[in-house]
Amino acid sequence: MLELRELRKAFGDRVALDGLSLTLEAGQLLGFVGANGAGKTTTMRIALGVLEPDAGDVLWDGRPATPADRASFGYLPEERGLYTRMRARAQLVHFARLHGRDAATAADAADAVLDRVGLADRADDRVEDLSLGNQQRVQLAAALVHDPACLILDEPFSGLDPVGVDLMSEVLRERAEAGVPVLFSSHQLELVEKLCDAVAIVSGGQVVTIGEVAGLPARYRELVRA
Numbered sequence: 033m034l035e036l037r038e039l040r041k042a043f044g045d046r047v048a049l050d051g052l053s054l055t056l057e058a059g060q061l062l063g064f065v066g067a068n069g070a071g072k073t074t075t076m077r078i079a080l081g082v083l084e085p086d087a088g089d090v091l092w093d094g095r096p097a098t099p100a101d102r103a104s105f106g107y108l109p110e111e112r113g114l115y116t117r118m119r120a121r122a123q124l125v126h127f128a129r130l131h132g133r134d135a136a137t138a139a140d141a142a143d144a145v146l147d148r149v150g151l152a153d154r155a156d157d158r159v160e161d162l163s164l165g166n167q168q169r170v171q172l173a174a175a176l177v178h179d180p181a182c183l184i185l186d187e188p189f190s191g192l193d194p195v196g197v198d199l200m201s202e203v204l205r206e207r208a209e210a211g212v213p214v215l216f217s218s219h220q221l222e223l224v225e226k227l228c229d230a231v232a233i234v235s236g237g238q239v240v241t242i243g244e245v246a247g248l249p250a251r252y253r254e255l256v257r258a
């Protein structure tokens with residue numbers, strides 16, 4: 033279980049997070065929605081340990097998250113982070129090795145995730161030669177290759193075609209069903225409503241509501257405009 037408690041973060045005089053709290057349970061697929069600049073990316077980066085909060089705590093299974101806990105998380109960043117010159121499979125092997133897997137285990141994991149994201153036949157293509165949607169599938173594979181204990185994805189659906197959206201949805205649901213807590217941000221409210229059990233709405237650096245997803249688009253308009 034991932035718990036974010038009273039996170040605060042300012043960049044100069046711009047307050048990005050203003051006491052944001054959130055609990056993400058094992059096996060929960062939680063949508064994270066809010067207007068541009070509401071604080072979603074900042075929250076995710078703090079959860080991952082990429083960014084330090086000014087105040088507040090990140091707990092994993094009830095205790096302060098350690099670097100080792102964070103290393104077990106999977107992250108799909110908003111500013112995609114692939115080596116575009118590298119071939120897809122080699123890159124995934126590299127990421128698995130960075131997570132401490134031995135060469136044989138890393139190779140098997142890379143093949144398994146490439147297969148899962150439907151790119152087994154493009155394994156030896158350089159990332160830059162893949163379409164943007166397929167690059168995103170490699171990015172998803174990179175988030176999955178070390179079998180993450182918690183999955184955090186920043187706008188994973190942006191730029192995907194309908195087949196890619198279905199694949200991303202299936203993979204996220206599958207990971208949650210396997211007991212992994214999954215948090216992802218999106219501006220596609222209908223998609224979040226269809227896919228998630230719960231949603232957290234962020235506004236002004238706080239979670240203004242968290243709970244059932246039913247009627248999300250209408251509720252969102254009320255809360256975020258208010």
Ligand SMILES: Nc1ncnc2c1ncn2[C@@H]1O[C@H](COP(=O)(O)OP(=O)(O)OP(=O)(O)O)[C@@H](O)[C@H]1O
Nearest residue numbers: 043046047048066067068069070071072073074075
């Ligand atoms: N590195 C930074 N330097 C200065 N300001 C920042 C930085 N990162 C974020 N901010 C500011 O913090 C606020 C929250 O930004 P954040 O990226 O977390 O929002 P978001 O909800 O992810 O938005 P979007 O939906 O547009 O991705 C914004 O006002 C943003 O301009």
